[in-house]
Amino acid sequence: MRATYSSQAPKKATNLSLNSELLAQAKRLNINLSATMEKALAEEVAARLQAEWLKQNADAMQACNELTEEHGLFADPYRVF
Numbered sequence: 371m372r373a374t375y376s377s378q379a380p381k382k383a384t385n386l387s388l389n390s391e392l393l394a395q396a397k398r399l400n401i402n403l404s405a406t407m408e409k410a411l412a413e414e415v416a417a418r419l420q421a422e423w424l425k426q427n428a429d430a431m432q433a434c435n436e437l438t439e440e441h442g443l444f445a446d447p448y449r450v451f
Contacts, residue, residue: 374416 386407396403424431 373412374419375412 381404393403396406
């Protein structure tokens with residue numbers, strides 16, 4: 371999957387509020403919070419961008435599906451399977 375952001379962009383410090391017990395376990399397990407959060411955020415952004423694209427293009431996809439149902443695919447006469 372193509373990244374939706376530049377991995378070369380500079381890092382920016384930020385503050386987060388996390389469940390204290392979860393944070394304690396993460397620290398005990400030596401989990402890199404920055405890397406973990408960045409990965410989770412990248413996945414969430416990608417999912418939301420996909421949902422946004424699908425919503426924005428729903429009418430066009432429906433029209434294309436209706437056209438295909440009505441007329442078939444242009445290559446149907448040439449298919450050998």
